[in-house]
Amino acid sequence: MSKIEMKTPLVEMDGDEMTRILWQYIKDELLLPFVDLKTEYYDLGLEHRNETDDKVTFDSAYATKKYGVAVKCATITPNAARVEEYNLKEMWKSPNGTIRAILDGTVFRAPIQVKGITPCVRNWEKPITIARHAYGDVYKASEMKIPGPGKVELVYTAADGTEERVLVHEFETAGVAQGMHNLVPSIESFARSCFTYALDTKQTIWFATKDTISKKYDHTFKDVFQEIFDNEYKEKFDAAGIEYFYTLIDDAVARVMKSKGGFIWACKNYDGDVMSDMLSSAFGSLAMMTSVLVSPEGFYEYEAAHGTVQRHYYKHLKGEETSTNPVATIFAWTGALRKRGEMDELPELCAFADKLEKATIGTIESGTMTKDLALITELQDVTTLNTEDFIKAIRKTLEGLM
Numbered sequence: 001m002s003k004i005e006m007k008t009p010l011v012e013m014d015g016d017e018m019t020r021i022l023w024q025y026i027k028d029e030l031l032l033p034f035v036d037l038k039t040e041y042y043d044l045g046l047e048h049r050n051e052t053d054d055k056v057t058f059d060s061a062y063a064t065k066k067y068g069v070a071v072k073c074a075t076i077t078p079n080a081a082r083v084e085e086y087n088l089k090e091m092w093k094s095p096n097g098t099i100r101a102i103l104d105g106t107v108f109r110a111p112i113q114v115k116g117i118t119p120c121v122r123n124w125e126k127p128i129t130i131a132r133h134a135y136g137d138v139y140k141a142s143e144m145k146i147p148g149p150g151k152v153e154l155v156y157t158a159a160d161g162t163e164e165r166v167l168v169h170e171f172e173t174a175g176v177a178q179g180m181h182n183l184v185p186s187i188e189s190f191a192r193s194c195f196t197y198a199l200d201t202k203q204t205i206w207f208a209t210k211d212t213i214s215k216k217y218d219h220t221f222k223d224v225f226q227e228i229f230d231n232e233y234k235e236k237f238d239a240a241g242i243e244y245f246y247t248l249i250d251d252a253v254a255r256v257m258k259s260k261g262g263f264i265w266a267c268k269n270y271d272g273d274v275m276s277d278m279l280s281s282a283f284g285s286l287a288m289m290t291s292v293l294v295s296p297e298g299f300y301e302y303e304a305a306h307g308t309v310q311r312h313y314y315k316h317l318k319g320e321e322t323s324t325n326p327v328a329t330i331f332a333w334t335g336a337l338r339k340r341g342e343m344d345e346l347p348e349l350c351a352f353a354d355k356l357e358k359a360t361i362g363t364i365e366s367g368t369m370t371k372d373l374a375l376i377t378e379l380q381d382v383t384t385l386n387t388e389d390f391i392k393a394i395r396k397t398l399e400g401l402m
Helices: 017-031 046-051 055-067 080-085 095-103 184-201 219-242 249-258 269-283 310-317 327-344 346-363 387-401
Strands: 010-014 039-043 067-071 106-109 129-133 143-145 150-157 165-169 175-179 207-210 245-247 264-267 289-294 301-305
Touching: 010 055, 010 327, 017 310, 017 327, 017 346, 046 055, 046 327, 055 067, 080 301, 095 129, 095 289, 106 269, 129 269, 129 289, 143 327, 150 327, 165 175, 165 264, 184 207, 184 219, 184 264, 184 289, 184 327, 207 219, 207 327, 207 387, 219 245, 219 264, 245 249, 249 264, 264 269, 269 289, 327 346, 346 387
Parallel strands: 010 039, 010 067, 067 301, 129 264, 207 245, 207 264
Antiparallel strands: 106 129, 106 289, 143 175, 150 165, 289 301
């Protein structure tokens, strides 16, 4: 069988620890035998990031702007322990944060559903996609411990030197204070990415904040979304038969629990962080959660929603067998290949991505899976495989579909 041709390279961002091992397994068993794979490779492993003073991360993001589609392996965001473990020059920033900032993108996360693993919320029949704003708020906050009585103010000094002050709190005791911010252009990009992705996937979109309490900060998000929707997207949504509506975050949580799924839930940065973890656990496993970063210009970067599976990696280094779930990483590759096929008008490449996803899900639904899924499945008499054998089982299913 001749390999499926590609016209334009994908940007390939390699990563760390156990997911780096999975990355190579997936390429060797599920991609290279079937696709004449073209990628522009960037090693985002922590050691190479350290060698290049993190320049490689910036280069990979700019390459994504050049080629339009990237696929990324999970990477380490170092803490103090990692600085010592890897003998790092400094505590390098999150690669995801760097890439998000350069692409000005929004993160969309959705669960991968399979028969035999029923969501904790029994009425969820379809996946719920979380759209998370990826800039600002508490993640860019400045904080201060207040040692004792005194006054904390927010001060805005304009370019002409004039000042505007707002009292945060008159402290009578010790306490803490925090200042956070966001940018209107970033909120506008968030809105456009959400509306574009909703049209792309033909899904209704919800947006929720706490504007009744945060009458300036959160209300600005609400106003920006509504203005952009009314002026740029309403007619397109009407034509596509989908909706956009705003509601309070409290109401959104209640409505999500009673819904059947099948929509996009847009959240501010922290809300999206928390709610995506809630959804992944409720649907079954973080290892069954896709993640795609979408920029307003239409650049796409696909990855798994989970981390580098550090515990399994240390077992692997000792020569011990692991049963690490590769599904979300496989779906990162299929998402990127499908998008590359759509952009380059290569139906065979899109069809291959569809078949690989079908083979992955079909293998699990036949009763063959990794340990994490075997612990939560309702299927009887399942076969639990180690990582490499599970990927080989998917290949056997895929060969049948090809």
